[in-house]
Amino acid sequence: MTDLTLETTATSAEAGSTATWHDFVALLKPRVMTLVVFSAFAGLLAAPGALHPVLAATAILCVAVAAGGAAAINMWYDRDIDLVMARTRQRPIPGGRMRPEAALAFGVVLSGAAAGMMGLAVNWTAAAVLALSVLFYVFVYTVWLKRRTPQNIVIGGAAGAFPPVIGWAAVTGDIGLGALALFALIFMWTPPHFWALALYRNDDYARAGVPMLPVVAGERHTKLQMLVYTVLLLPLAVLPYWIGIAGPVYGAGAATLGLLFLACALKVWREDGAATGHRAARLMFGYSIFYLFAVFGLLIVDRTA
Amino acid sequence: MSDPRDPESQRRLRGRNLAMLAALLGFVVLVYVVSVVRMGGA
Numbered sequence: 001m002t003d004l005t006l007e008t009t010a011t012s013a014e015a016g017s018t019a020t021w022h023d024f025v026a027l028l029k030p031r032v033m034t035l036v037v038f039s040a041f042a043g044l045l046a047a048p049g050a051l052h053p054v055l056a057a058t059a060i061l062c063v064a065v066a067a068g069g070a071a072a073i074n075m076w077y078d079r080d081i082d083l084v085m086a087r088t089r090q091r092p093i094p095g096g097r098m099r100p101e102a103a104l105a106f107g108v109v110l111s112g113a114a115a116g117m118m119g120l121a122v123n124w125t126a127a128a129v130l131a132l133s134v135l136f137y138v139f140v141y142t143v144w145l146k147r148r149t150p151q152n153i154v155i156g157g158a159a160g161a162f163p164p165v166i167g168w169a170a171v172t173g174d175i176g177l178g179a180l181a182l183f184a185l186i187f188m189w190t191p192p193h194f195w196a197l198a199l200y201r202n203d204d205y206a207r208a209g210v211p212m213l214p215v216v217a218g219e220r221h222t223k224l225q226m227l228v229y230t231v232l233l234l235p236l237a238v239l240p241y242w243i244g245i246a247g248p249v250y251g252a253g254a255a256t257l258g259l260l261f262l263a264c265a266l267k268v269w270r271e272d273g274a275a276t277g278h279r280a281a282r283l284m285f286g287y288s289i290f291y292l293f294a295v296f297g298l299l300i301v302d303r304t305a
Numbered sequence: 306m307s308d309p310r311d312p313e314s315q316r317r318l319r320g321r322n323l324a325m326l327a328a329l330l331g332f333v334v335l336v337y338v339v340s341v342v343r344m345g346g347a
Contacts, residue, residue: 020317021324052347058339121339 019102023092027075027103028068028110035292036067036163042296043164043182045303046245047171051122058121059170062130063163066114070134070159072107074142076100081147081208087201118170126169133162150213157190158183164296178245181236188233189292192226192265196285199223199268200278223269226284230265234258237295250302254295261291 040063044056051059075082075091079100082088092098111134119127141156164182169175198205198212199222205212213222237258241251264284271280308314 018314018317019321021320024321024324052342054338054342055347058335061335117335121343 018096019092019098023097024106026092027072027098027106029071029075030068032071033064033067035289036160037064038293039182039186039296040064040163040167042299043167043179044170045167045300046164046178046182046240047168047176048178048245049171051171055122056170059118059126059167062114062118062122062127063166066111066118066130066134067163069107069110069112069114070137072103072110073134073138074107076104076107077138077142078146079103081210084208085201085204087204118166122170123173125173125175126166129162129166129169129175133159133166136162147210150211150216152211153194154191157187157194160190161186177243178240181239181243181245184236184239185233185295186292188229188236189288191229192233192261193285193288193292195222195226196268196281196288199273199281200285219273223265227262227265227269230258230262234262240299246299246302247305249305250298253298257291257294257298261287264288 037060041060044051044059075093078088079091079093082091083094088094093100093103111131115127115131115134118130137156137159141152141159145152145156161183164186165175165179168179168182195213198214199219202212202214202219206215213225234255237254238251240246241248241254246254261284264280264287267280268284271278273281
């Protein structure tokens with residue numbers, strides 16, 4: 001952690017706890033949570049077999065709560081860099097409304113309780129993968145990789161790829177080929193998604209000392225990498241159709257959405273960001289969120305139709 | 306540091322306590338419902 005930590009801690013300690021319950025909700029990163037919940041739900045529906053609706057809802061709730069807990073621990077650890085980034089400086093801890101240790105305790109209790117509840121209510125395979133995803137996000141991504149390497153979100157992206165595997169394991173009690181296909185889809189989607197954001201938030205990341213790819217390797221190299229990952233994503237997104245866990249509607253939809261994603265990446269590649277204010281990168285970031293919702297939405301429709 | 310006795314601090318504390326109450330009640334109901342389902346053979 002940087003020397004900014006002491007300053008932040010002192011400020012927060014002086015502030016005491018003026019947090020409202022809204023601040024505790026903000027710690028859970030609810031917008032990120034929606035994508036996590038949605039992909040876990042898709043994994044649950046794509047898996048062969050059936051789960052009692054109450055247990056399915058419990059499994060999804062556990063995924064949501066554990067993801068929120070991991071996000072709270074992330075905000076506790078990153079409070080020093082959150083303070084210097086415009087995008088994050090109003091979060092509860094850097095905003096001085098919550099003591100750091102309160103956020104840490106909140107995150108640990110939520111994550112632990114969610115994993116325990118998943119094991120008791122659903123099955124221990126799903127609970128183990130859930131616990132692994134939290135530990136991976138906190139220790140591998142947040143603590144180890146984020147501040148050390150431009151590959152932070154490539155390797156760390158695995159943490160975000162676990163939810164459909166957890167959903168799948170909740171139904172089957174194991175991790176099948178279909179679960180791995182959904183894992184691969186999110187894993188390959190993550191780098192172009194975050195690098196699109198990093199392109200137009202480059203100054204923020206540089207100021208905070210986070211070695212995102214545009215900061216370390218420059219825009220041109222980042223755009224090339226985004227293009228490569230988007231090309232690799234194209235067949236991977238259609239893989240659930242090829243291996244038989246989704247129908248032709250999903251296959252055609254995923255291919256179309258992937259081609260549009262590729263068009264976004266090409267537009268970013270050709271763009272002079274300094275002249276346009278990174279309009280194409282902003283568009284690609286927005287589209288990437290739509291893309292993942294749409295692909296998993298297609299999978300859900302395909303499985304329920 | 307804000308005075309814990311002032312009305313604004315009291316209001317925030319009450320809000321947090323009510324949220325905690327709701328979460329605990331939700332958890333109790335969840336455990337009850339899951340127990341019923343699991344004992345039913347699901």
